[in-house]
Amino acid sequence: MKKVVELKNINMAFEQKGKFLQRERHIHVLRDVNLDIYAGEIVAVVGESGCGKTTLGRIITGILRPTTGEVLVEGENIYKFDIKKFFRTREKVQFIQQDSYAALNPVKTIAASLRAPIKYHYRHKTYLQIETQIKELLVKVGLNPPAQFLSKYPHMLSGGQRQRILMARAISLDPALIVADEPVSMIDVSMRRSILNLMSELNQSDNISFVYITHDLATARYIAQNGRIVVMYLGEIVEEGKIDEVIANPCHPYTQALIATVPTPDPKIARIKKEIPIKSMDLGSLENRDEGCVFFDRCPYASSECKAKIDYLKIGDTKVKCIKAKELNK
Numbered sequence: 001m002k003k004v005v006e007l008k009n010i011n012m013a014f015e016q017k018g019k020f021l022q023r024e025r026h027i028h029v030l031r032d033v034n035l036d037i038y039a040g041e042i043v044a045v046v047g048e049s050g051c052g053k054t055t056l057g058r059i060i061t062g063i064l065r066p067t068t069g070e071v072l073v074e075g076e077n078i079y080k081f082d083i084k085k086f087f088r089t090r091e092k093v094q095f096i097q098q099d100s101y102a103a104l105n106p107v108k109t110i111a112a113s114l115r116a117p118i119k120y121h122y123r124h125k126t127y128l129q130i131e132t133q134i135k136e137l138l139v140k141v142g143l144n145p146p147a148q149f150l151s152k153y154p155h156m157l158s159g160g161q162r163q164r165i166l167m168a169r170a171i172s173l174d175p176a177l178i179v180a181d182e183p184v185s186m187i188d189v190s191m192r193r194s195i196l197n198l199m200s201e202l203n204q205s206d207n208i209s210f211v212y213i214t215h216d217l218a219t220a221r222y223i224a225q226n227g228r229i230v231v232m233y234l235g236e237i238v239e240e241g242k243i244d245e246v247i248a249n250p251c252h253p254y255t256q257a258l259i260a261t262v263p264t265p266d267p268k269i270a271r272i273k274k275e276i277p278i279k280s281m282d283l284g285s286l287e288n289r290d291e292g293c294v295f296f297d298r299c300p301y302a303s304s305e306c307k308a309k310i311d312y313l314k315i316g317d318t319k320v321k322c323i324k325a326k327e328l329n330k
């Protein structure tokens with residue numbers, strides 16, 4: 001299958017300026033992240049707050065350059081391109097952020113916000129072609145009739161409608177992949193499902209791949225039903241596999257703990273779910289981490305072998321970064 005984006009050995013460290021009399025600190029937000037995203041698939045990236053999901057999304061879309069590692073789009077390293085090719089390639093991978101209000105210019109009408117990127121990227125299009133495309137985009141994202149929305153300003157729309165505008169803007173450039181960072185966490189619960197459905201429809205109709213970033217396993221499962229899940233913990237991918245398999249049979253103790261916290265109406269899953277006696281409720285620190293397992297401090301099964309460098313194990317189709325995964329999974 002064709003790969004749209006490949007991340008190879010990505011590391012991302014941020015410098016944090018020290019406060020008064022403090023030294024500058026480096027926080028290592030992503031560590032050795034390798035991830036392939038295939039054409040037409042949906043990948044859910046799940047993990048708790050601060051584990052580096054948004055940073056990962058920004059790296060995938062070329063908004064943020066990693067400290068080390070390679071980002072390949074359709075097989076080519078984007079940081080080897082000249083600036084023109086870099087921007088042209090970046091059109092193929094769009095980012096939708098959580099806060100739809102912040103993402104739209106408050107003093108521009110919806111029509112103007114949608115017109116700008118189309119005008120910039122498709123210079124050969126006539127005024128009439130662009131206006132027609134804008135209307136078609138609005139219909140496609142469920143804002144019908146489009147005339148009702150063209151002259152509105154962002155504050156006149158609901159959160160769900162604004163999220164649809166962002167979706168329209170993202171698809172206007174014919175992307176191969178959209179990274180949606182918590183797109184439904186700020187909108188009304190009743191609207192969430194329809195936004196998730198819109199993403200599924202665009203995935204089906206236009207074969208657009210989606211990376212859906214969330215801390216909510218339930219919506220991840222809903223949207224990536226036939227897709228994959230990537231579980232992150234403190235800047236590392238600890239488990240990756242088909243979402244159904246991972247939820248039914250989580251291999252990493254962190255994934256097991258994550259799944260155990262979600263109430264499920266599915267009796268099959270409820271039966272196999274087991275409580276994991278996590279040692280501490282605190283999320284570890286991104287600073288001064290050792291080589292070994294990232295979950296060491298909280299893991300009830302941790303022992304001295306876990307302090308060495310951990311490689312991924314393969315269990316079925318699942319990749320898991322825990323040396324004990326096989327014995328825990330028996």
Ligand SMILES: Nc1ncnc2c1ncn2[C@@H]1O[C@H](COP(=O)(O)OP(=O)(O)OP(=O)(O)O)[C@@H](O)[C@H]1O
Pocket residue numbers: 014015016027029047048049050051052053054055056215286
């Ligand atoms: N530009 C930056 N400069 C310094 N630190 C940063 C920067 N961006 C992110 N961080 C730090 O990186 C860590 C991961 O942040 P990130 O936003 O990627 O997490 P997240 O998983 O998206 O969290 P959330 O679920 O809260 O959105 C955090 O500790 C954050 O403070």
Ligand SMILES: [Mg+2]
Pocket residue numbers: 053054055181
């Ligand atoms: Mg985030």
